[in-house]
Amino acid sequence: MVEVTLPDGTAKSLDSGATGADLAAAIGARLAKAALVVKVDGRLTDLSTALPNGATVEIVTAASADGLDVLRHSTAHVLAQAVLRLWPGAKYAIGPTITDGFYYDFELPNGARFSDDDLERVADEMRAIMREDQPFIREEHTIDQGLAIFAEQPFKSEIIRAVGTAATEEDLREVGDGGAVSTYRNSESFTDLCRGPHVPSTSRLGFFKLMRVAGAYWRGDEKRPQLQRIYGTAWDSKEALELHLYRLEEAERRDHRKLGQELDLFSFPTEIGPGLAVFHPKGGTLRRLMEDYSRQRHVDGGYEFVTSPHITKAELFETSGHLQWFADGMYPPMELDEGQRYYLKPMNCPFHVLIFKARQRSYRELPLRLFEFGSVYRYEKSGVVHGLTRVRGMTQDDSHIFCTREQMNDELTSLLEFVLDLLREFGLNDFYLELSTRPPAKAVGSDEEWAEAEATLESVARAAGLELVLDEGGGAFYGPKISVQARDAIGRTHQMSTIQLDFQQPKRFEATYIGPDNQRHRPIMIHRALFGSVERFIAILIEHYAGALPTWLSPEQVRVLSVRDDHDDYAFEVASLLRADGARVVVEPASEPLGARIRKAKMEKIPYVLVVGDDDVTSGTIGINARGSNDPERGVSLDDFRHRFANEVASHGRPEE
């Protein structure tokens, strides 16, 4: 007999040798059917494993995150089996789960590659394997046996050889640790190296979709062979799968590139070049509004406004160290004046250091906060540019704060407050912080300096009271950083502002100030971009709001429509009164049917459509059709609307709220 404890605390006695499957059956038929794996003392295990006496055991179904993860991992195995059936001689590498799904990497014989059409064939083969109801049979081997089993499989062999020596997190996921390797056999012809656990049989799978093929470097190293990767998603029901696909479509509808086109905000003319955007009048208005607001807040926050040129001699970036680390990411230099090399600037900071150094500085001037909307150019690799979020030319709302070591903590604390407050004004409310520490390979500065900088940032971040995530080794070469991450309306997270602490640039540029002791001292420099880049921030706002921007940011806030053309004069009158209040208003006279003009305005996501007809002309009122509302208001007094509108603009609200 074995006795186990269930999660609710009840004890259950079973025959000795009883498995997770037996336990599930003893609890109930429905559970037995839904069971995928068991959690024994917190460790996920196959249903077929005998339960140890005295264990705490939880039956895991697809209703839990663990269960779904197992389901996806098992589906990845089926994918591998299908590919090996269709491409005899294919080599298979790793097939982990990822958010909402899984992938598997392969090397096909004779350099063959997957095409999109192959996905359907592979999926059909997978369904066949699922119909065959193949069991997942766990087997354990010594390392030598493992190497023998996978003698023909170089990627598997490499993973096995790494066991106990240089195994990565990913390897362990595949094989487990402890000097032995485990495999899962589905049939005589297919065995995969895997730590498990797995669902009992392939028949338990089925609600999946292969999404796309992609190239992926073996072990993520671009110097190693590029494998063929297939991405898939898998769920426990048809409904869950369809809901997931629907969510993907929803995200597509919010895509800022699509909305930017539809709303006539910006474009990327091919004549200009990849990753280089032009903003159209409406997008330009949006930018102006954002920048104006930001400028005002910076004035209030005690910042000094500076500007710097777009190009500079190489020497500046040699001194800063950027050329040493990031020459690949910079546009190549132009040679001028007998071999003098000039670069487009990828960063604003060295310029701001030079402004600091332009004259002798006193401790009385610190903290000195320099701010600039600085345009920078970075030569991003051709495959990485992406809409407005990854561009080759962008404008950073960049500032550099020079302060003393003693001021550092307070300055960072108020800075973080400043940043979060401003982001909230743009409608982002759900934040967490990420602390990026010293990068392992490229970093300058002493261990002590890094330790102090990291400790300072960490204490400031903790004091902010937000969730804090560690990003080990993610810092810049000159210092660690805190980044503010924001969750958008559909739950995606975006890296927003970064705050970086830098002891190195002041040293490299030999920046000093005179302290109260009449001695020279080295200032600390804090780098900080709030929007990150204006372009990227616009992209995030567009996606967050699905194009329906808050009224204060809408390029066109109000459109006035006359019912008949003899109401046009009144429409223009209403518009000019609203304009006098500072509103951005367009009148569309009655040349088309009212319904058509309403529709057009709605599709342009204009916050307020005002309709004026006979009744309004006689009584000085308007009809209001607010964005997001299904029932238009009639006979509203113009003054009422002006107040309502002014309040909404001032509070940065939206008509939907």
Place this chain on the structure above:
RNA sequence: GCCUGGGUAGCUCAGUCGGUAGAGCAACGCAUUCGUAAUGCGUAGGUCGGGAGUUCGAAUCUCCCCUCAGGCUCCA
């Protein structure tokens, strides 16, 4: 940079076997004067991403380049 798939009118897309290009929307013109998501008719609009090649003939087949999308690598 690498892998896969795209690029046809301003936008979204169709175009069979290689035979010289089409729709809807938008634009423009005329008519229509209308109370809350598409009024009707008409006109104009294309070196089919660019270049080379094969062919009597190329949007269509081949090669090179540009560019976009999804990944990988990278992101000061």
